[in-house]
Amino acid sequence: MCGIVGYIGPKKVVPVIIEGLRKLEYRGYDSAGIAVVNAAGKMEIRRAPGKLRNLEEAIQKAPLDGTYGIGHTRWATHGRPTEENAHPHRDCTGQYVVVHNGIVENYLELKEKLQKQGHKFVTETDTEIVAHLVEEYAKTLSFEEAVRRTLKDLRGIYSLVFLSAKDPQKLIAARIGPPSVIGLGDGEYFVASDIPALLEHTREIFFLADGDIAILSRDGVRVTDLDGKPVSRPSHHVAWDPIMAEKGGYKHFMQKEIFEQPRAVRDTILNRISQDTGKVFLDEMQITDQQFRGFEKVRIVACGTSWHAALAGKFMIERLARIPVEVDYGSEFRYRDPILDSKTLTVCISQSGETADTLAAQREAKQKGSPTLAICNVMGSMVTREAAGTLLTHAGPEIGVASTKAFTSQLASLVLLASYLGQLRGTLSPEAARHLMLEFTRIPHKIETILQAEQTGFYENLARQFFRHTDFLYLGRGVHYPIALEGALKLKEISYIHAEGYPSGEMKHGPNALIDENLPVVVLATRDDSDPASMTLYEKSVSNIKEVKARDGIVISVVTEGDHLAREASDHIIELPPAPELLATMLEIVPLQLLAYHIAIRRGCDVDQPRNLAKSVTVE
Numbered sequence: 001m002c003g004i005v006g007y008i009g010p011k012k013v014v015p016v017i018i019e020g021l022r023k024l025e026y027r028g029y030d031s032a033g034i035a036v037v038n039a040a041g042k043m044e045i046r047r048a049p050g051k052l053r054n055l056e057e058a059i060q061k062a063p064l065d066g067t068y069g070i071g072h073t074r075w076a077t078h079g080r081p082t083e084e085n086a087h088p089h090r091d092c093t094g095q096y097v098v099v100h101n102g103i104v105e106n107y108l109e110l111k112e113k114l115q116k117q118g119h120k121f122v123t124e125t126d127t128e129i130v131a132h133l134v135e136e137y138a139k140t141l142s143f144e145e146a147v148r149r150t151l152k153d154l155r156g157i158y159s160l161v162f163l164s165a166k167d168p169q170k171l172i173a174a175r176i177g178p179p180s181v182i183g184l185g186d187g188e189y190f191v192a193s194d195i196p197a198l199l200e201h202t203r204e205i206f207f208l209a210d211g212d213i214a215i216l217s218r219d220g221v222r223v224t225d226l227d228g229k230p231v232s233r234p235s236h237h238v239a240w241d242p243i244m245a246e247k248g249g250y251k252h253f254m255q256k257e258i259f260e261q262p263r264a265v266r267d268t269i270l271n272r273i274s275q276d277t278g279k280v281f282l283d284e285m286q287i288t289d290q291q292f293r294g295f296e297k298v299r300i301v302a303c304g305t306s307w308h309a310a311l312a313g314k315f316m317i318e319r320l321a322r323i324p325v326e327v328d329y330g331s332e333f334r335y336r337d338p339i340l341d342s343k344t345l346t347v348c349i350s351q352s353g354e355t356a357d358t359l360a361a362q363r364e365a366k367q368k369g370s371p372t373l374a375i376c377n378v379m380g381s382m383v384t385r386e387a388a389g390t391l392l393t394h395a396g397p398e399i400g401v402a403s404t405k406a407f408t409s410q411l412a413s414l415v416l417l418a419s420y421l422g423q424l425r426g427t428l429s430p431e432a433a434r435h436l437m438l439e440f441t442r443i444p445h446k447i448e449t450i451l452q453a454e455q456t457g458f459y460e461n462l463a464r465q466f467f468r469h470t471d472f473l474y475l476g477r478g479v480h481y482p483i484a485l486e487g488a489l490k491l492k493e494i495s496y497i498h499a500e501g502y503p504s505g506e507m508k509h510g511p512n513a514l515i516d517e518n519l520p521v522v523v524l525a526t527r528d529d530s531d532p533a534s535m536t537l538y539e540k541s542v543s544n545i546k547e548v549k550a551r552d553g554i555v556i557s558v559v560t561e562g563d564h565l566a567r568e569a570s571d572h573i574i575e576l577p578p579a580p581e582l583l584a585t586m587l588e589i590v591p592l593q594l595l596a597y598h599i600a601i602r603r604g605c606d607v608d609q610p611r612n613l614a615k616s617v618t619v620e
Contacts, residue, residue, distance in 0.1 A: 002087070002101040004180070005197050006161045006171045008068035008216050009188025017071035018056060020190075020197035025052055025073055030081030034059070035088040035097045035163055036069030043094060043165040047086035068169060070161045072099040080124065080271065088163070089128045091135035092119055095165050096143075098134070100127040101178045101193055102158035103445050110153060130154070134162065143167035144215060144228075147174065151213070151226055157445045161191055171216040175208040177448050182206050182214055182221055184235055189216045195238060195249045206235040210452070252607045254400035254494070258593050259451055262444035264405040265586060267394035268412040275441060278434030280420040285389035287345075287371055292424050295345045298325045299370070301333050301361040302349035305403040306410060308486040309375075310349050313414035315479035316582050320428050321421035330357035334364040346370045347417070351398060351406040353381020362386055375413045377406055391417060400608045402493045404593050407486060408447075408586050415440060415582060439580050443587070446577040450590045459591070462556075462572065463598030466520050472499040473511060473553075474592075475544060476524035477537045483585050484524055487592030494610050495600040504544040515551040522556045522592065523548070525566045526576060526584050534581040538566075545569045556595075558588055 003024030007016045013036050021032060032055040033047035044064040048054035052073060072087035088097045104110070107126035110133065115121070119132045133153055137146035143164045151160075157177030164170070173180055173191040183190030183198035183205050190198050191214065198205060208214055208223070212231065215222045223231050250256035272281050298317055300310040307329055314325040328338070330348075340346065346365035350358045353376040362372050362383060374387035377395050384390045393409035419436060422428030428436075453459065466472075472491055476484035485501035492499045502511050504523070515521065525541040528534035542565045548555050549569055557570035560578050567573050574591045576584070600607050 002099075002193070003073040003197070004070070004099050004101055004159060004161055004191070004193045005072075006070040006099075006163075006173065006191040006216065007188070008169065008171055008218060009185065010067065011188065013066045013069040014059065014064060016201070017069060018052070018059075019200065020192055021052055021055075021071050021073045023196040023199075024193055030074055031083065031086035032071070032073045033086045033088050033099075034064075034069060034071040035099075036064055036066035037163065037165050037168060038064065038066045041165055041168060043090075043097060043163070045088055045090070045097065047083050047088075049081055049083050049086060068163075068171060070097070070099050070163050070171065085123050085125050087127060089123060089125065089131050091131040093135060096131050096134045096138065097163045098127060098131045099161050100130060100158060102160075102176075102448075103156045104129065104154050104158065105156040105442065105445070106154070130160065134164075138164075138166070143170070144172065147172050148213065148226055148228060157448050159193060169218055173208065173214040173216065175212055176210045177445070177452070180208040180212075180214075182208065182216070182233075184221065187218070189221050191216060199238065203238045204235045205238055206233045209233065251601075252400065252597075254402055254404060254597060254607045257398055257400050257404045258590070258597065260396065261405045261408045261590065262447045262451070264393070264395040264409040265412045265447065266444040267396075268392075268409040269416065269440060270394070272416055273437045273440065275438055276434075278419075278423075278430060278432075278437040280416055280423060280433075280437070282389070282391060282416065282420050284391065285373075287373065287389045289424055291371065292345075292421060294343065295323060295421075296343040298323050298345045298347060299328060299338070299340065299365065300325060300347045300349065301328045301330045301358055301365075303330045303355055303357050305407050305486060305489065306349040306351060306355075306358075308482045308489065309407055309410035309414060310347070311482035311485070312411055312479055312585050313347070313349075313418070315482075316414050316418035317421060319582065320418040321425055322427045323421065323425075328361065330355065330361040333357075333361035338364065338368070340365055340368040340370040342369045342371070344370045346372045347375060348372055348383050348387065349375045349410055350381075350383050351377045351393075351395075351403055351410075353378045353383040355383070359383055359386070373417075375410055375417075377409070401610055402490055402596075402607070404490075408589060411586050411589075412440075412443075418582075436580060436583075439583055443579065443583055446579060446587055447590055449577055450587060453591075454594065459594040459598045462595060463602050467495070467599045467602035469518065469520055470497060471514070471519055472497060473514065473519060473521045474499065474501040474524075475504040475507070475521060475541075476501070477504045477541055478533075479582060479585055480524040480526070480537070480588065483588045483592070484522070486589055487522060487596070490593055490596035491599065494596055494607050495603050495605055496611075497599065497603075504541055507544060507547060512547070512551065515548055515553040517552040517554070520554045520556060521548045522558070522595075523566075523570070524558050524588055525563070526558060526560045526579075526581075526588060527563065528560075528578070528581045528584070531581055542566050542569060558591060560584075
């Protein structure tokens, strides 16, 4: 997730953009940059790695000025966080500049094509190809038309803003996926990734819809579709108090954090995998590769939501690394005198790193000679200080009590750990690793596509039908069972509805007695057509759906796009993009979080601070 600010108007552009970037620095702070066109019509760019203050220092040393320009604060997706890879990016001529939030999925093939046409690339980013595409098309087309042709070549999700010294006094913004908000001032106009960047200047705003292109000039803002046909986007007045602005425009911290999950997963895998080789890099380890190869079993200890991630991790590690895994509640671990030794790796999962029961379990493991590895969101917390290795989740501060982005980033960390162990032990082939890691890099953007359903009111409408129910059942098989548990936990945490997660195969052993016409049953029934084991689970899940329907239950099925069997047997369908089975866990949880959130809102519950719960349980 990155931050974008663009401005055109009578004010000095640099202070406007820098202040806007400061309001968006929560969206990224591994590098920042700015591009303006000066009074002489010359493009000037300043960039710096690290936080925004480094860019401000660079501008102090080499001042620049103008009345229109664009700025960017970055979380790296393609390429290391260096000045060279910082946005804005240029074409060969330096006349076309672009800033980008998102990913270009087909950038490698586009880059190869452009290189054959003579274009020279100087960065490791996917964004640079966008500037070169505009340059290529602008040889025969206007700036606007060149941008449209470029957008049609791109596959992926993006919020883009373009600037050209050849077509002065104009900014072009485009969106498919990540947010892009237009601000309407008095003779001045703005584009940004989020509303807080604009509030100092204007409260009249509108959001671009997917497929929109906005052309900003001193005369106003014109919006078209990708084909150039005019579209109308009515503006509205923003009236926020400071607390609301702190939430980035979201009603609750939980909602904001649900929407931060693409960034959380992306940052968790950042610089830890190679798309070319599929190799995983875990650098924060005192545990040697020889030790990792020598472990004969793995124990994972955690509490609450982290325990559900741990349970999913069991399936991941056993599948990819072929090591037996046991999962324990931190609160129970040390009371049963667990059998541990130096050949056992104990993995401790905690969002805060201060969970009392997990810390006690970690100390028990260390006392018995087992090396411990922490999966944690807070570097310097107790669990990281006492571990022999740490896998930071990089989810950022999570304020809502009901964990969302911490859970998905924990799942991401467990995929990394399982793949790392599998590669070291030779149980995950290089080709399989490369395919898995390539699909892994696409997960954040698939989460973004799932979140787009919020714009249509889909989950709000679904919640309207179910918020008065008093019981829910969540079902899943294999690695999907822990996601069913987590979905049930989210609902009971914030809506106070009794909800239970259960392995689908156990329905005949008791839960079938609960099913009647008043019981909503959420079934995880995604499929990976390339994986025979996944297809077997899918077929059995469809059978479970039919069992529920035979007993008059209400079925809400979470399925893969294009599914027919589960759709025909279900009352309600939630579709997800296709993904390998182990990675699909990070997609499946998102609609369950959204459903719980909207049901809780309907019931008038305090979503961010549910009763009787605290964010970090630091006492036993």
